[in-house]
Amino acid sequence: MTPTDFGPLPDPGALTMVDIPGPVLDAGTAEHLRRYGVGAVCLFGKNVQSPGQLRTLCADLRAVLGEHALIALDHEGGAILRPQFWPFAPSAMSLGAADDPALTEAMNAVLARQLRAVGVNWNFAPVLDVNVNPANPVIGERAYGADPEKVTRHGRAALAGHAREGVAACVKHFPGHGDTFQDSHLTLPRVDKPRAELDAGELVPFRALLDATPAVMTAHIVYPALDPEHPATLSRPILTGLLRDEWGYGGVIVTDSMGMQAIDAHYGRGEAGVLALRAGADLVMALGQRAAQEETLEAIAAALRAGEVPDAGTKLGRLRALAEKYPSQDLPLPDLAADRPAVTLGWARGLTGWRNPVAPPPGSRIRLVAHRTPVRENVSEAGADAETLARDLGTVYAVDLHPFDSPEELDWAALEGGDVPVVLATTFRHRQPALRGARPALHLALYNPYAVLDVDAPAVLAYGFRPEARAALLGWLRGERGLPGTLPFGM
Known part of the structure; x- marks a missing residue:
């Protein structure tokens, strides 16, 4: 499948993020990426062995994805750090306990500096969930705390730390995963709160930080006060009605993994990918086995041909603008171990x-x-x-x-x-x-x-x-x- 198959339309892979099997870009995977015109890849622990290996992998990905390559990683700090060879920055809740935005900015600059050194140009952080539920099985110490103002204060500092090191940040999980007792990796949660309560709680950090937010990741959660039918990832009232139209957000919207059971157990992969784009997402995260990726890619290709994604060019423009502002680059590897004393002190302050x-x-x-x-x-x-x-x-x-x-x-x-x-x-x-x-x-x-x-x-x-x-x-x-x-x- 080549760009000419669609005339002026983007390739389906231009609006899709995938993962790859291992620590090297094998020929079969490279061909898969080229065939569908994939422009974005998310890396995981299976893809990481050493700084040099990761730098080589990112260079190989750039050669295939092209000049607007987006290479992402979940690099939040605390427990959510895939590489095991760099100083481990504090968790968000540790920084919330220290409650010093300057420290939060510095520790997020460490995270971004690590990624930039190897060519990763997009970090799926910071977490802006307001964790008000002590039984929450998936957020916990990943959040800055239970107070919306504290989360906002530290979220802004985290975004500043990323920006100063030239790595795109991505806030998550919009509209908020902090008051659930279920894990969207395993099931489809609901947050049954009235709009006024959401406006005073979960939505506060996301709305307040839009001016500093390059990208937003969606949550696979139903919010009946916003949309009684669809989870946020698939909800036009939430992604377009609230985020785009009511709040005026012009940055990138990316889905969380469509392989999570909140989506996969209720919708077909291809169907869900198309629904997310029609709802307002710019990029569908189609992770998993090759067959699951292809199901999503083929469904998006059919939707593009049928004119069911009329704003595809606008979506592609947002993604390219993100990659141009935060390019993946081949840089010399610095001595990142020098950050370890500051990182240890950061943990100590929490x-x-x-x-x-x-x-x-x-x-x-x-x-x-x-x-x-x-x-x-x-x-x-x-x-x-x-x-x-x-x-x-x-x-x-x-x-x-x-x-x-x-x-x-x-x-x-x-x-x-x-x-x-x-x-x-x-x-x-x-x-x-x-x-x-x-x-x-x-x-x-x-x-x-x-x-x-x-x-x-x-x-x-x-x-x-x-x-x-x-x-x-x-x-x-x-x-x-x-x-x-x-x-x-x-x-």
């Missing part, structure tokens, strides 16, 4: 105390209770395992490690007996009902910060498990630093 925690004296013996082998869940990476935590804490204490495979197996009466204080480290993506009522001497909340609502103990919230977050926490345990963060959500 450390937050809950119920006046007191560290055991350095050099004393502790009993560490931790999950043996955390696993990756959907978009988030796996937390630190028990052995890693024991090695870390072993630099401060004599550690008796008590690893567990499931929190249901823990016998707290037995664990709490004796003179050795019990330190529980939680590294779960989700809250664990089995930990309710547990009473260790100290709780280290290294992932989901809302775990402190379940464990009946003084706690330190780190808002993340990355090496720099753990280094910051060790500084507190040694008595070298305090707990300056302020809880960014209500209890």
Whole structure:
């Protein structure tokens, strides 16, 4: 399929983003991209091995995608970081706890600088969801907090950090994924709030930051007050009526992955892709197996031929303008490791105390209770395992490690007996009902910060498990630093 198949119309791939199978651009995948005129690719952990490899991959993609190539990555900070070789910037909620917009701008500049160095020119961040639901299974520490004004303040700083480093940011998940108890990767959530409540909450950051927002990513969520029938990704009243017409937004609108069950389990891939474009999206994220990508691409091609996407040229113009303003470039690789001290300090500034925690004296013996082998869940990476935590804490204490495979197996009466204080480290993506009522001497909340609502103990919230977050926490345990963060959500 070539551009001449459509005359003046764009190729279907010009309005479609796909992913690729591995860390190199193989000949078959390159031909697939050329055949459909694909202009945008989203990279994942499967595509990342080293800085040099990633730089080569981006150069190879540019050669195929063309001068308006858009190469994207989910590079939020915290748990949402695919490369494992750069300093790990703090999670959004850690920055919300520190509540210093200058720090947020600096840490987002680190994120953007990392991507720009290898040729990635589009970051799917920052998250502007207002996380008001402690049971939210997918946002949590990815949000700056539960206050719309705080999210707005830090969202603006994050956008400024990206802009100063020349990488396009993309706010998400519009109109908001912060008040759901379901994960749109797995099902189709609803947010049943009246318009006035949405205007005062979820919509505040998105609307306030439109002037600084290069791109918006949609949420696969039904908002009956805005559209009782379709999720936002497929909703013309939301994407065109609200975002374009009422608010006057002129930037790029990209869908979240159309392979998520919120869409895939309710619509055909091709049907959903066309519906998203007709609703107002400029770019459809058609991720997954080659057959699923082709189903979307062929459906969009048919819709273009039938005149069902009359503003296709306008959509293409927005995408090209984004790529021209934030080009993917072949740059020398800088020494990004130099950012590690600043990143560690950034995590340290978010450390937050809950119920006046007191560290055991350095050099004393502790009993560490931790999950043996955390696993990756959907978009988030796996937390630190028990052995890693024991090695870390072993630099401060004599550690008796008590690893567990499931929190249901823990016998707290037995664990709490004796003179050795019990330190529980939680590294779960989700809250664990089995930990309710547990009473260790100290709780280290290294992932989901809302775990402190379940464990009946003084706690330190780190808002993340990355090496720099753990280094910051060790500084507190040694008595070298305090707990300056302020809880960014209500209890």
